[in-house]
Amino acid sequence: MNDPTKAQTWIQEHLQPHLTRTKISCILVGNEVFASNDTQLRSYLLPAMQSVYGALVNLGLSEKVYVTTAHSLQLLANSFPPSAGSFRDDLVEYIEPILGFHSQTKSPFLINAYPFFAYKDSPDQVSLDYVLFQPNQGLKDPVTDLNYDNMLYAQIDSVYSAMRALGHTDVEVQISETGWPSRGDPNEVGATVENAGLYNRNLLRRIEERQGTPARPSVPIDVYVFALFNENLKPGPLSERNYGLYYPNGNPVYDIGVHGYLPRIEYSASYSASQQNLLNMKRLILFINVFREFH
Secondary structure (H helix, E strand, C coil): CCCHHHHHHHHHHHCHHHCCCCCCCEEEEEECHHHCCCHHHHHHHHHHHHHHHHHHHHCCCCCCCEEEEEEEHHHEEECCCHHHCEECHHHHHHHHHHHHHHHHHCCCEEEECCHHHHHHHCCCCCCHHHHCCCCCCCEECCCCCCEECCHHHHHHHHHHHHHHHCCCCCCCEEEEEECCCCCCCCCCCCCCHHHHHHHHHHHHHHHHCCCCCCCCCCCCCCEEECCCECCCCCCCCHHHHCCCCECCCCCECCCCCCHHHCCCCCCCCCCCHHHHHHHHHHHHHHHHHHHHHCC
């Protein structure tokens, strides 16, 4: 994607033909690049984003589709209290020009945020109600005096603080991934159907209410829930295969209030992979249409 010609060819082949029938809002160039220690890969990120954006401009599509990338919260050196949020020193040289790109193109800074990980790693220190959006007394930021009743909002505001420390208050933070697993290994505390249902139901309720974070109450949070389906072939711990809201046959793993909109489509072993992928895409489009109604 660093090559402008190749970036434009990719867009012409993989994006442009579908825009008449599909609402595509953004292109993510890379995912959690800064979670890797590959400094060469890090240096490729911004030029690739610029090439893709330049191609969209050339094709007259930059007003319809924006360009960004998704970050792990590992890029933060400090995340609490939210007012003290800061980026890691070794990443500032990469993040600062990327923020300039977002400011110029009016594109959001995306983060993959999972309060589940914080709870799993320290269940004796992190309140389950706090990470599940359940009623709790919350945690107060001693600098701003703002009270946080859930971890996700605190994570978002810590990123805003980290950006402000680099001189940017003009870039919006959005959640590219968040979710909660319905099953996990014995050491994955909290990975249950009940907790997964609570997390996503409570999150959807707040989206429906167009809530903002304590530091930005007038800016409704924008969230993509991970994931639509369980992924039985995904490597790693058991939780990695159980983030889905649905089983592959369309049955809900738990009720979040929208499964009635997703028609059951029978799955047969005789279906080819391409046929099943097509069915999954149809389900995805249906779900996104319903999910966006909550906004």
